[in-house]
Amino acid sequence: MRLLIVFITGLIFGAGLVISEMTNPAKVIGFLDIFGEWDPSLAFVMIGAITVTLIGFRIVLRRELSWFKQQFKIPENRQIDSKLVLGAVLFGLGWGLVGLCPGPALAVILVHASSTGLFFGMMVAGMFLGRLYMDR
Secondary structure, three states, X not given: OHHHHHHHHHXXXXXXXXXXXXXXXXXHHHHHOOOOOOOOOHHHHHHHHHHHHHHHHHHHHXXXXXXXOXXXXXXXXXXXXXXXHHHHHHHHHHHHHHXXXXXXXXXXXXXXXXXXXXXXXXXXXXXXXXXHHHHO
């Protein structure tokens, strides 16, 4: 049952990314280009995501365990350190250069493997290098 819920949740998340066009690099770059031909339509997607997150966290923080009796893994580190800033800068640079971030890249890799394959490979390599850096 747990895997079915995880699968359905992933499908809903992926469908939301496709419907909102977060999987369209041109749309994302248009949103990020605030000094050019700015397309503010993705702001509504982000406002919706923030709203869902705020409501979801309020529900989660009231419970000790999930519906499947597992503990929630909520980050406890509240410090802004160099690793966090470096990771945010690298994430932002990659997102701004290519117009994709990990979620949308996963959502479209099977459909547009030729155009997202290089990005996906570089993303996985970056995650691996990041893990090596964090574990040193």
